[in-house]
Amino acid sequence: MYRTTILAAGTAALLLQPVVAFAAASQTFNLRLTVPELCKLGHIPAGSISRVGDAYSLGTFREYCNSPRGYTVQVNYTPGALRGAILAAGSDSIILDGSGRAVLSRSAGPRIRSCDVSIAPGANGFDTNHLQFDIIPG
16 A cells, blocks of 8 residues: 555656646648549449339449539430430439430539439330440539
8 A cells, every 4th residue: 555655646746747848939830732633423233123113223323522613413325315214313303305415413512422323214215225424523
């Protein structure tokens, strides 16, 4: 008990010693870091074609874009095809007009999200097998 008390008192004395302060000398560092703009759109296909209401699941998108100006997700398909088809990604949806190109979603700033993607056929059904999705920085 006697040794423990002396050890505790010695430790307390060391902790209470005045600390030499180097705060009087201040330094400034200028650090500049450039982060490259990076936008990626990953697709995780559905294991099998499954129906979700009137639509068919195309799997899941994983969007990542650090552009401060935001980005758009664009779909390209065979012109003249998929007229009237409804393409949806998360809460975003569009009706394809057969032009061969459409903007599916927009983001005003950087964003990371995962969303389910589906398509409901138009009057002509699925009259193409070509769908290409691109992520374009704003």
